[in-house]
Amino acid sequence: MRLLIVDGYPEDARERHRAGFGLTPGEAYAAVVKRIVPAAACDIALPADADAQLPSGAGLSSYDAVILTGSPLHVYHDEAPVRRQIELMRAVYDSGVPSFGSCWGLQVAAVAAGGTVTPNPLGREVGFARRITPSEAGRGHALLAGRPGAFDAPCVHLDVVASLPANAIVLASNGMAGVQAAEIRHGRGVFWGVQYHPEFSLTELAAIMARMAEPLADEGFFRDPAEVAGYVEDLRTLDADRSRRDLAWRHGLDEQVLEEALRTLEIRNFVARCLGGDTMRH
Structure with a gap:
């Protein structure tokens, strides 16, 4: 199995992640996939970089699947690192290669197909998304196979999908986000995505929260940065x-x-469906 991991982080943010966790987000995601499918070959694309060598349509077609990571960027900002990622996602749809994304990945996939993303009017969701509840469609969907009627998952995000594009369905939601999981069909492609981070271990989540200590305290999640350190x-x-x-x-x-x-069940379900080669392709 050959996968393309699209690391949505700019270079400076990638290196901060590496400094705190030991791996960049793309490398960490690839490691999760390799634990699920040890024989998988994972290439990493860096579309936030101005000099990134991004795959062509033919290049994308050589992959069995594409996975999009999170990112500190905001998809509604009209800047080159964002535009490149939206265009790459449109190329993924056009290629017909099955795709999956966490957090930013879901947001990019939604906007690339005609949806909208906005700051969450309820504020930041951080640490764990609580009581994620599958919709009626989600309860019968392969992405959430094996999940109970309500569950928690690692998360950190300020933005949410405000409206899904045509040919998309909400698979799960909670009190903080109306779209916690979705399927989007666009062009020749099928995307499965989640607003949370099934790829995050507690250690990776801890590294992210450690470098966010001051804003988390300023936003009232903790009394001060020292309290963040105890949580971490x-x-x-x-x-x-x-x-x-x-x-x-x-x-x-x-x-x-x-x-x-x-914790990684959605990634496992996606990979299993790609290996099975059935309804993930039009």
Whole structure:
């Protein structure tokens, strides 16, 4: 299986992620995919970079699937790093190659097909998206196969999909976002995406929250940056030692977040559908 991982981060943000976690977002996503399919070959594209060598339509067609990461960018900002990613996503749709995306990935896929993204009027959703609930369509959809009637997932985002394009369906939502999961059919392509981050381990989430300590305190999630540090340390400790039931209880985390096979379920379902070669292609 050959996949293209589209890392949506600009170079400076990628390097900050590497400094805090040890891998860039694209490398981290590729590592998750490799744990699911050890034989998978993953190439990484960097469309936020001005000198990025982006694949042509023929190049995209050589892949079995495309996966889009998150990003600190905002898709409604009219700037070159954003425009390149929207155009690349349109090329992915045109290629007919199945695609999947987390957070920014869902937002880019929605806008590339004619939807809209705005700042969330409810503010930032960070740490964990709580009580994500599949819609009636989502309960029977292969993307969410194996998920319970409500579940939590790692997340961090300020923006949300405000309106989906034509030929799209909402698969899940919660109190913070009306679109937590969706399928979008556009051109020759089918995209499955989520607003949360099934690829994030607790350690990767901790690294992101550590570098956001000041804004998280300013926005009232914590009393001060030192309190963020304590939360971050709890996440890292729990990731290293799943027997710490005290920490799991304190933060309200269950197996849907703590067990990698369950946390990454949407990625696993997407990869399985691509390997099966059925309805992911028109």
